[in-house]
Amino acid sequence: MARHKSGGDRLIRLSLLLVALSAISVLAIITIFIFEQGLPIMAKYGLKNFLLGQDWFPSEQSFGLLPMIVGSLLVTLGALVIGVPLGLASAIFLTEFSNRRLSGFLKPVIELLAGIPSVVYGFLGLMFLVPFIRKNFGGPGLSVLAASIILGIMILPTIISIAIDAIRAVPDSYREGSIALGATRWQTVRMVVLPAARSGLVAGIILGMGRAIGETMAVIMVAGNAADLPGSLLAPVRTLTSNIALEMAYASGEHRQALFATGVILFVIIMILNFLANLAARKQFRK
Amino acid sequence: MKDRAIQVVKFSHYYGQQPSLKNLNLDIYRKEILSIIGPARSGKSTFLTCLNRLVDLVPASRVEGKIFIDGQDIYQPEVEVAALRRQLGMVFATPVPLPMSIYDNLVFGPKLQGQTNRQELDHLVEDCLEKAGLWAEVKDRLKTSALKLSGGQQQRLCLARVLALKPEYILLDEPTSGLDPISTMKIEDTLRLLKDEYTIILVTNNTKQAARVAERTAFFLMGELVEVNDTEIVFTRPADKRTESYIEGKFG
Amino acid sequence: MKEKFRLQPRAEQKIVQVFLYFLTSVAVLVLFFILAVILKNGLPQLSLEFLTKNPAHMGREGGIFSTVVATIYLTFIALLVATPLGVGTAIYLTEYTFEGTVTRIIRFGAECLAGIPSIIFGLFGFILFVNKLKFGWSILSGGLTLAFMVLPTIIRTSEEAIKSVPAAYRLVSYSLGSTRWQTVTKVVLPSAAPGIVTGVILSIGRSIGETAAVIFTAGSALHLPSSIFSSARTMSVHFYILAREGISMPKAYGTAAVLVIAILLINIITYYLMGKYIGRSSRS
Secondary structure, three states: OOOOOOHHHHHHHHHHHHHHOHHHHHHHHHHHHHHHHHHHHHHHHOHHHHHHOOOEEHHHOEEOOHHHHHHHHHHHHHHHHHHHHHHHHHHHHHHHHOOHHHHHHHHHHHHHHOOOOHHHHHHHHHHHHHHHHHHHHOOOOOOHHHHHHHHHHHHHHHHHHHHHHHHHOOOHHHHHHHHHOOOOHHHHHHHHHHHHHHHHHHHHHHHHHHHHHHOOHHHHHHHEOOOOOOOOOOOOEOOHHHHHHHHOOOOOHHHHHHHHHHHHHHHHHHHHHHHHHHHHHHHHHHO | OOOEEEEEEEEEEEEOOEEEEEEEEEEEEOOOEEEEEOOOOOOHHHHHHHHOOHHHHOOOEEEEEEEEEOOEEOOOOOOOHHHHHHHEEEEOOOOOOOOOEHHHHHHHHHHHOOOOOHHHHHHHHHHHHHHOOOHHHHOOOOOOEHHHOOHHHHHHHHHHHHHOOOOOEEEEEOOOOOOOHHHHHHHHHHHHHHOOOOEEEEEOOOHHHHHHHOOEEEEEEOOEEEEEEEHHHHHHOOOOHHHHHHHOOOOO | OHHHHHHHHHHHHHHHHHHHHHHHHHHHHHHHHHHHHHHHHHHHHOOHHHHHOOEEHHHOEEOOHHHHHHHHHHHHHHHHHHHHHHHHHHHHHHHOOOOOHHHHHHHHHHHHHHHOOHHHHHHHHHHHHHHHOOOOOOHHHHHHHHHHHHHHHHHHHHHHHHHOOOHHHHHHHHHOOOOHHHHHHHHHHHHHHHHHHHHHHHHHHHHHHOOHHHHOOOOOOOOOOOOOOOOOOOHHHHHHHHHHOOOOHHHHHHHHHHHHHHHHHHHHHHHHHHHHHOOHHHOO
């Protein structure tokens, strides 16, 4: 028999390893670029001024990002207030209180809707939701409220889909055990199923949250984009993502750097969320 | 006659810290059928995968000692594993036809070696299927999916696929454990025919099968080789009490 | 007394059930409403002309042909780059190494990358491809940026698909004397192909719908792109500009309808393939 170790396999393995490092390399490069562009100016004007400054006048070297940080957190929170109850309720209803046929039909349909581009959500918000808010609640219509609702709807399919998977992953024996003890369906869901699916549900919510805080174009279309701390739910608001997208086209010099600094802050917030999502997801598997 | 084809010397295998084969010493002679019997998890199958180094694919797997095949220490770095595996063709417990046609299953091995001559391949396919006793049943549908064959046919296909490698050794890992008695009989008939040309190592949990086809039988227990001898002796006058109990069905 | 205790949970259940039913209906109706509005206003705009004529007067007149072409170019480049990288990564993770620190690092990288918002990809692509590498606003810059964005999706779906190939196939292949690479190309990849294709199609959908990452890297030129160094406007970007700048609502609806129909079709194909060939767990 031919007993020569071929070098070919080793070469292939090495090439594949290099390819496999592409994802982590891209992550590293992105991180380096964003931080390299954004950190110097943060150092120059002080982190505090960026995080806590309330005035965004890039032409006057005033780079307060607090309104945008608050704006991002506010609309994300608003999106969750809208998306989570609707999403979880739908998931619970479709898995525990409806027949298989209905959920078998609706789940794929809802997942298909997850693919609708976010700009489409923003556009419809602009056409229907903004005028509606202006007419019925006052204000310009372009507002925290509008952005929250649009983002809330946008993250619905994500939350519903993941929540359904998490609930379905709870073994039937849990339910049977509970019902055998005389619990009603709802008691079973509340006391057995939801606690068992908890970390999966949390992971879904955090993923939805990540989508909401990272969304750009849909928010720009409905939020009004004023770089001020919003005084009410009906006031316009600007998020971190919008701040970048709105001014990137014409920004230069320190102004552009400040937009990268905005990216750095957004990046850090997202990484924290990512970390939490992973933690929650891992807990689910350990059970 | 007593040409030692495989020599296993002080050979041990570990999964992590757990030993699965302990200090084996065993000679396998050319063109014999050696059967290996023993209860589940006694290391029989692991032993086979150590012979063709399929065990390399298992994470945290480690070997000690030596195995010589035709005088070559197979755990030396210069050994080309693919060539080694072609020489020791293996049939698994469950029949695993690859998801392709009957024909393509058979020529899979030869094609890997760059054999492309259509006529030669056709001949090879017919020859191997004939030997495995499957030719008559499938000759009109060689291009259909191998997954459509019955379990017994699939296992004979797997045997034929191994023969197409032109190996010198055939390793069989409980090849009839999932088959009906008739298919089992057909496989055993084939093995008896093949032993003139090949050295065959048959792992089986069916002691009667060992008695029917093997010239020598080895008894494994908890990773140890308890005894090995002519099949007749092992079955009638075993040297070790444990062998006797196993054969009489007291455990395993 | 006893009767009451038994009735109470039942009553509670009824109330909850009605409440859940109501919330579910709201969610489902809102989602369907979005689809219905786009199709109702967009479908009447659609015609062969709309699809085959270039936009004129900033998009006020004419069709969307050049944006369709730009979208196809960009998506093509993105997948041309991301597919080999993603599938290669998946092959390495599943076939060429055991689970360990390296695989953990690679998976961590892919997971983090999946969580980065598209605007950050846009920023990055703008600095690296448009500025530093001097590709300018171009199909190439946009395509490469999108490639990085969809890379995690392709890695994950390919990995799922490859993992779902029965381990016995690999054992058999190795036992018949194949090298690792032969096992991968002759046994694993053919069996995993439908699942891998699913991931690629899913990525096509994401590329088509993306706006933020594209607008700063591919630009928004309306003419028909002549090379990969031309600036170009994709359908999504075109739709965004039409709508946000109020150029033409009918054209915006028409573009949206084309976008939505294209993506729905793609997702339906994906869903079908996914159900057929790989497990449920790999969906995003």
